[in-house]
Amino acid sequence: MHSVNKVEENIKKIAELFPNTLTEVVKGYREDGSAIIEYAIDFEVLQQELSEIVVEGSEERYQFTWPDKKKSILLANAPIAKTLRPIREESESFEDTQNLYIEGDNLEVLKLMQETYLGKIQMIYIDPPYNTGNDFVYEDDFAKDTDEYLSNSGQYDELGNRLVQNLESNGRFHTDWLNMMYTRLKLSKDLLSDDGLIFISIGDEEVDNLRKICDEIFGEANFRNQIIVRRGTKSVQAQFDTWDKLGQGVEYLLLYTKNANYRFPKQLKPLEEKREGTWNNHWRGTDRPTMRYPLFGIIPESGQWRWGKERSEKAIENYNRMLKEVGETEESVKPEQIDQWLVNQKEEVDLLRLSKNGKPEHYIPPTNVTLLNSSWTDLLVGSSSEITRLFGTKIFDNPKLTSVIIRMLNFVGKNATVLDFFSGSATTAHAVMQLNAVDGGNRKFIMVQLPEEIAEKSEARKSGYKNICEIGKERIRRAGKKIIEENPKVKDRLDIGFRVLKVDTTNMQDVYYNPADYKQDMLAELEDNIKSDRTSEDLLFQIMLDLGVLLSSKIEELIIEGKKVFNVADGYLMACFDNNVNSNVITEIAKKQPYYAVFRDSSLANDSVVTNFEQIFETYSPTTVRKVL
Numbered sequence: 001m002h003s004v005n006k007v008e009e010n011i012k013k014i015a016e017l018f019p020n021t022l023t024e025v026v027k028g029y030r031e032d033g034s035a036i037i038e039y040a041i042d043f044e045v046l047q048q049e050l051s052e053i054v055v056e057g058s059e060e061r062y063q064f065t066w067p068d069k070k071k072s073i074l075l076a077n078a079p080i081a082k083t084l085r086p087i088r089e090e091s092e093s094f095e096d097t098q099n100l101y102i103e104g105d106n107l108e109v110l111k112l113m114q115e116t117y118l119g120k121i122q123m124i125y126i127d128p129p130y131n132t133g134n135d136f137v138y139e140d141d142f143a144k145d146t147d148e149y150l151s152n153s154g155q156y157d158e159l160g161n162r163l164v165q166n167l168e169s170n171g172r173f174h175t176d177w178l179n180m181m182y183t184r185l186k187l188s189k190d191l192l193s194d195d196g197l198i199f200i201s202i203g204d205e206e207v208d209n210l211r212k213i214c215d216e217i218f219g220e221a222n223f224r225n226q227i228i229v230r231r232g233t234k235s236v237q238a239q240f241d242t243w244d245k246l247g248q249g250v251e252y253l254l255l256y257t258k259n260a261n262y263r264f265p266k267q268l269k270p271l272e273e274k275r276e277g278t279w280n281n282h283w284r285g286t287d288r289p290t291m292r293y294p295l296f297g298i299i300p301e302s303g304q305w306r307w308g309k310e311r312s313e314k315a316i317e318n319y320n321r322m323l324k325e326v327g328e329t330e331e332s333v334k335p336e337q338i339d340q341w342l343v344n345q346k347e348e349v350d351l352l353r354l355s356k357n358g359k360p361e362h363y364i365p366p367t368n369v370t371l372l373n374s375s376w377t378d379l380l381v382g383s384s385s386e387i388t389r390l391f392g393t394k395i396f397d398n399p400k401l402t403s404v405i406i407r408m409l410n411f412v413g414k415n416a417t418v419l420d421f422f423s424g425s426a427t428t429a430h431a432v433m434q435l436n437a438v439d440g441g442n443r444k445f446i447m448v449q450l451p452e453e454i455a456e457k458s459e460a461r462k463s464g465y466k467n468i469c470e471i472g473k474e475r476i477r478r479a480g481k482k483i484i485e486e487n488p489k490v491k492d493r494l495d496i497g498f499r500v501l502k503v504d505t506t507n508m509q510d511v512y513y514n515p516a517d518y519k520q521d522m523l524a525e526l527e528d529n530i531k532s533d534r535t536s537e538d539l540l541f542q543i544m545l546d547l548g549v550l551l552s553s554k555i556e557e558l559i560i561e562g563k564k565v566f567n568v569a570d571g572y573l574m575a576c577f578d579n580n581v582n583s584n585v586i587t588e589i590a591k592k593q594p595y596y597a598v599f600r601d602s603s604l605a606n607d608s609v610v611t612n613f614e615q616i617f618e619t620y621s622p623t624t625v626r627k628v629l
C-alpha cells in the first residue's frame with residue numbers, strides 16, 4: 001500500500017524520451033551475496049543529451065561504450081548550415097511525383113529532414129556497410145562539424161574526401177563504424193511515426209554491436225526480432241581440407257519499432273508445397289475450465305476445447321449444412337468436396353465433427369500459406385541478377401533483392417512513406433513501385449545516397465556511370481518503365497517519378513562577423529543576403545524545409561502581374577522571390593489566404609510597398625504567417 005513511486009515514474013518518462021540514458025545500478029546486496037539491481041538514469045548520458053560540449057566522467061555502470069561515443073551524441077544534435085537544392089533536369093515527373101531521391105551524406109540529410117519529416121515515416125529500411133574489413137565508411141569529422149556549427153560557415157571538404165576504407169587492422173575498426181551508425185540511427189528514430197518501424201540489414205561482423213546500439217537508441221522494449229535471411233555463399237574454401245570457419249549462409253534483419261505497444265498486422269508467407277486439408281483434435285492441454293463445456297455429450301475432465309462454445313456449436317451446424325448441400329453422408333463425402341464447398345462460401349467457415357473414434361475434431365482447410373516467423377531462409381536476401389537484367393551488365397555489387405523488401409513492406413500500410421538512407425542501387429524504390437503496382441498501394445519512397453565515386457575500371461564506369469547516385473536514379477527509371485510494361489493497367493495511377501534534391505551549402509550569404517566588426521567598405525558585398533548562384537526554386541525548397549512543408553508537395557507556378565509566384569500544397573504556402581514586387585502582387589497573394597506567405601527582402605519594390613505590406617495582409621488575410629528572407 002505505497003503511494004506512487006515518483007522516482008520510478010520519472011525514470012520511465014526520461015527513458016521514453018532518451019532510451020539511451022537508462023542503465024542498471026547495484027542498489028545493495030542480499031544475504032546470499034547476490035546483487036540487487038535496479039534501473040536508474042545515467043546522468044552523464046542525460047547531461048550529454050542536453051549539452052553542446054563533451055561531458056567528462058568515468059564511473060562504472062552497465063553501459064556499452066567506445067571512444068568518441070559522447071561526441072557522436074553531440075554531433076547528432078548539432079545543427080548544420082546546409083540546404084537541399086532541387087534538380088529538375090535529373091528528376092522524373094517533378095511536378096506530380098511524391099517520391100524523393102536525395103543526394104548527399106545521410107547524416108546531413110537526416111538533419112535537414114528533422115523538421116519536415118518528424119514522425120512522418122512509417123518504415124525505414126537500411127542496408128549499411130557491414131564492416132567486413134573492406135568497406136568504405138564515411139568518416140565524420142567531429143572537430144570540423146562542431147566548428148562549422150559554431151562559425152556557421154557552411155564550408156567543408158569536397159564530397160568523397162572523407163570516405164575511407166575501414167580495414168580490420170585499423171585500431172578504430174569497430175569505433176569508426178559505431179560512430180558512423182550511432183549518429184545516423186539516433187537521428188532516424190525521430191523521423192519514425194508512432195506506428196513506424198525500422199529494418200536493418202547486417203552480417204555476422206557487427207550484428208552484436210548493432211543490436212546494442214539499437215537497444216539504446218530505440219529502447220530495448222522496441223526490439224522485435226532478429227530475422228535470418230539466406231544469402232548466397234561463396235565456395236572460396238572448397239579447395240582446402242581444413243577451414244577456419246563455415247561460410248556465412250545467412251545474414252540478419254533487425255526489426256525495431258518506434259513504440260513498444262505497437263502491433264503490426266498478421267504476416268503470412270507462401271508454402272513451398274500446398275498443404276492438404278486435415279482434421280485436427282479439438283481438445284488441447286492448456287487448462288481453461290471455462291472452455292470445458294459439453295460437445296457431442298463429451299465434457300473434458302482436464303484441458304479445454306480449442307474454441308469457445310458458440311463458435312464450436314456453429315461449426316457443427318456448418319458441417320451438417322455442408323453434408324446436406326453437397327448431398328453426401330459423413331461416410332461418403334470426399335475431401336475435395338469439402339474443400340470445394342468451403343471455397344464457394346462467402347466468408348471463412350469453421351467445420352467441426354465427431355471423429356470415427358469418438359473425438360471432436362475441427363477442419364483445417366488446405367492452404368498455400370503459413371504464418372511468418374523470424375526465419376526467412378525461403379528468401380535469398382541479395383543477388384545482382386535483378387539489376388543486371390535491367391542494365392544488361394553487372395552494374396552494382398551486392399544489391400538486395402526486391403522480394404525481401406516487399407516482405408518487409410507488408411508490415412506497414414499501403415500509404416506508407418518508406419525511407420532508405422543507404423539506398424545504393426535503389427532496390428527499395430524498385431520494391432515500393434513493384435508492390436504498389438500489384439496491390440494498388442500508394443506507398444512513397446525517399447532514397448538517400450552519397451554520390452560515391454565509382455571505381456575507374458568497373459563495369460559501371462565503362463557504361464558511363466560516374467557515381468552511385470547516377471546508378472540509383474537510372475535504376476528507378478528503368479524499373480518504373482519495366483513495371484508499367486508488365487502491368488499496363490496501372491500506367492495512369494502508378495507513381496514512377498522522383499524529385500531529385502542535392503545537399504548543398506546554405507542559400508544565404510555566410511555571415512562571419514559580429515555586428516561590431518563590420519566596416520563601411522563591406523556593405524557593398526552584403527547588399528544581397530542570398531548567394532548569387534541560387535534560383536528562386538532553391539529558396540522555395542529551403543523555405544519548405546524550414547517551415548516543415550513536405551518536399552514532395554505539389555508546386556504550382558502562377559504568374560501575377562508578370563511575377564513568378566509559387567503556390568505550394570494548394571495554397572498552403574505562397575512565395576514570390578522576384579524583384580520589384582508591387583502592392584498589387586502582394587494583394588493578389590493575400591487574397592488567396594495562404595497559411596504562409598514568403599518574400600525576399602530585396603523583392604519588395606520600394607519603401608511604400610514595404611509599409612503597405614503588413615496593411616495588405618491585415619486587410620485580406622490577417623492570420624497568414626508572413627516571412628521575409
Ligand SMILES: C[S@@+](CC[C@H](N)C(=O)[O-])C[C@H]1O[C@@H](n2cnc3c(N)ncnc32)[C@H](O)[C@@H]1O
Nearest residue numbers: 105106127138399400422423424425427450452
Ligand atoms: C550495402 S550498400 C546498399 C545497397 C542497397 N541496399 C541496394 O540494394 O542496392 C550501402 C550504400 O550506402 C552508401 N553510403 C555509405 N555511407 C553513406 C553516407 N554517409 N551517406 C549516404 N550513403 C552512404 C554506400 O555508397 C552504398 O551505396
